Amino acid sequence: MLVKTYGSAVYGIHATTITIEVNVFPGVRFSLVGLPDNAVKESQQRIDSALREVGYKIPGKKIIINMAPADIRKEGSAYDLPLAIGILTATEQISCDKLEKFVIMGELSLDGSLVPIKGVLPMAIQAREEGFEGLILPKANAREAAVVNKLKIYGADNISEVIGFLKGDAEIKPTEVDTRAEFYAHLNKFPHDFADVKGQENVKRALEIAAAGGHNIIMIGPPGAGKTMLAKRIPGILPPLSLQEALETTKIHSVAGTLEKDSSLITQRPFRSPHHTISDVALVGGGTYPQPGEISLSHNGVLFLDELPEFKRTVLEVMRQPLEDRSITISRAKFTVDYPASTMLISSMNPCPCGYYNHPEKDCLCAPGMVQKYLSKISGPLLDRIDIHIEVVPVTFDKISDTQLSEKSEEIRARVEHARQIQEERFKEEEGMHCNAQMSSKLLRKYCQPDEAGNALLKTAMEKVGLSARAYDRILKVSRTIADLAGSENIESDHLAEAIQYRSLDRDGWGG
Template identity: 65%
Template sequence: MLKKVFGSAVFGVEATTIMVEVNVDKGIGYHLVGLPDNAIKESNFRIAAAFQNNGYKIPGKKLIINMSPADLRKEGSAYDLTLALGILAASDQIKSEELDKYIIMGELSLDGTLQPIKGALPIAIKAKEEGFKGFILPSQNAKEAAIVDGLEVYGIDNIKQVIDFFNTGDVLEQTIINTKEEFEKNLNFPEFDFSDVKGQESIKRCMEIAAAGGHNIILIGPPGAGKTMLAKRLPSILPPMTLNEALETTKIHSVVGRVKNSGLLSQRPFRSPHHTISNVALVGGGSYPQPGEISLSHNGVLFLDELPEFKREVLEVMRQPLEDREVTISRAKFTVTYPSSFMLVASMNPSPSGYFNDPDAPVTSSPAEMQRYLSKVSGPLLDRIDIHIEVTPVPFEKLSSEQKAESSVEIRKRVTKARMIQTKRFETSEHVHYNAQMSVKQIREYCKLDDTSLNLLKTAMERLNLSARAYDRILKVSRTIADLDESESITGAHISEAIQYRSLDREGWLG
């Protein structure tokens, strides 16, 4: 007898429905075809033990199982439950009239309990698109899948519950989540707040501009100046995620199994990989491609502490994703694309010793050593960072002051207002939402300068020997400063402030 049951495979951040055909025939044998990997091939042992421990058995006949489409590679242990129910249905051990109306996924333990799976959200989205009635999966992933409205989601703990659901009509508890309500309930602020930062007013201003326009920023300063402290507080002033952004972000984290019981992610991601990271771990890839750190920080912040300590080839692979805001990983038989629209925040010491060329510093480095250290970071990568700012140590008077600094809540209000101006400006552009994403054509349209501003920028370009890309960055940053001032046009004051934030372009900045 032939029976069909449905599962799903995730490629990139999209799911593909997999039809599992189980045929029971005369003879003896267990044949699993359709490009399964080793984890799926081993499933027959897990399924046999789970059946035996729950009063069922694999039929002593010839079993042929095909996973269609047969030319698509299937991987992982999440098909255990799909295969198990297909075998039970084909051998008449359960009723199968409703079986093909559900997507069924889950990894089986030997006693029949279910282990969590990866990619529940993309699978649920695909199931709804293709008109399936419901999705049966491990209870740990139920909240994640229930984000999708219009799909019945049943979280289960044991294979016996599913068997009874189809056989005797036992009611499974449906997981229902009000996505909008859940999202708004969790829109609280992170634990880090800018009110904790003493002094550093000019750096906070830079952070505000970076957050308002989505600009990449690099902080250069000696150890203990507060670079990491400031970077960790950046997500607290970014505008709240929209529901669409939250779904996009949750989808990526779902693929690597980082969501589970938390449901919809409503906080912007903050990723801070160690400098020993490989290029595959940073941008994504591997034999079975997975999202890297740049995709996990989509719609959030990627913080690279001690930038020159990262391997040069690791930093260079970021150049294209920083421009295109997505990364494409190609293999011989398929290509996957992961979104990677993130804010890059980098920090670095100006020299191996960590101090500027200062005779009072505990350890100093010569200008030649400092230049050698800085040259570890390529010019093209620095060109893609809009704001370069020097961070100096906070004086004792500021550190010991009892005066409360401005909170993240207040800064976030101004940032959100500036972002709303940009949202309105780019409402007709599909892939542009804030100033940092502007194309050259949009820069020419929205960053027009008067004669005074143009002359000021021309002088700066000639004196600092800036590249064409740096020219565009200055215009984007000045547009953001104008938006924070709620100004329609860019003035000379906006341009001169934006030029100040190109420290690494200034000749002799090392002193």
């Protein structure tokens, strides 16, 4: 008897429906074809144990299973449940006439319970697009899939519940999530606030500009100056995620398996802070079976690289293309996977190995030339892609001991949101563009034309500091954001002057 069940395979952040065809003949052989990997091939043992635990078995017959399309590689243990249901139906141990209505996915434990799987959200989106009535999966993944409306999500704890539901002997209540209510309930909850930061007004200003325009920023300063403390508060001043951005971000984390158990929608911008020992594959994504890296997991959020010169050179250099294109393409011999990587890079570093170069009170202990050698660990092309360079100096005792609270993140965020609204209106006809940092050269010429005095100022800065063409573009983008924060339609000389100040690492002789 030939039976078809339906599963799903995830490639990148998109899913493809897999048709599992089970046919039974007289004989004693179990064959699984259609490019399954080792985890799928091993499913026979898990299915056999799980079925015996709930009163069924794989009969001693010739069973041929084809996973179509046969030219796409099937990976992982999430096919256990659809394979088991297909075997039971094809061998007439259960009778079900509604298998074509459901996509079924889940890993089986040896006792028949269902183990959580990865990539559920893209699977649910694809199932809805292809007109399936529902998705049957482990209960721990049900809320994540239920974010997708117009699709019934049935979460089960074990295979016996699924069998009873398909036979019509038992009922599984569909999991429902009010996506908009879930989205707005946790939208503005942040653990860190700029009100806790004493002093550092110039750095806060630079971070506000970075948040308003989506610009990359690097902070240079001695240990204990507050670089990490400031970076952790950046998500609190960024505009809240839109519902579309939240869904896109959740899809990436669903594929990577980083969503918490029983979670549904990511409602806050991601903040990822990998250790400096990270490999280049872990940062940008990849592997034998490609997975998203940290730069994709921080999509629509913040990627914070603390102690930037301590990262391996190869790790930093692989970031150059994703920072420019805001996406990462991972190519293998037989397929190519694209992951979004529109992230805001926040980095910090000490000015030298001992950390006290340019310190107002402590002397630098580094040998001559060590400061420049330390800074040269970060290549010029990478620094060019960082829009804002800001020096962080230690806070004085008077400011640390001051009991008066600083400006709250909420107040800064209001200004940032206003500037972003101006940019949304400006780029409303440009697909996928939301902020000034994403502007192309063509849009720069259209929206970032300085006046005659501004042009003279830029010419002087480029000749004196020796800026590259990319640094010139970055200055124009930052000055456009400063003008937006000021509510100015045109870029004025003072906006350009402030933007030029935020290129401290481009200065000839900086660091000795």
